[in-house]
Amino acid sequence: MDLLLHLAWSGLTTFNLDDEQLLLGLYRIVLTNGLREDITAYLNADLLVHHWPRLRVALGKPVRSCWEQRFPRLVATAAA
Template sequence: MEGTVTLPLHLAWSGLRTFDLGDEKLLLGMYRIVLLNGRYEDFTGYLDSGLLVSRWPVLRKMLGRGVRGAWEDRFAVLRPTAAA
């Protein structure tokens, strides 16, 4: 993935708001922010399902138990047993 994304203030109200998607650390950071602070329209607008699934093993370690569990409960493909 390439390009940059600038998140709106309701997602990233302090610190970094613009993310270079070619930089894996910045991409994961942006996904973390959206997963933690987003609404439905943010999830559909800023997250790519293929990238989310492929990066989930790393992302899930960056999220709290509640957020991680909510996503894994809703999307079976994200559950650790689904990848095994």
């Protein structure tokens, strides 16, 4: 999957989503810098929930808190 320039302005622009590290990297970029349209275009809710326990560690506290406040299912997944 290729990220648009406003997201991938520095570094890697193409992500193989079969590679968990690359998938987590793409999700971190989109969660941190993405616009609403990017979130709906690039993220899959089931994958986000599944990978949240590892992904949340890579996010800054403000981003992590924002997502967990908006989606309590992420908090439950992280606690499991």
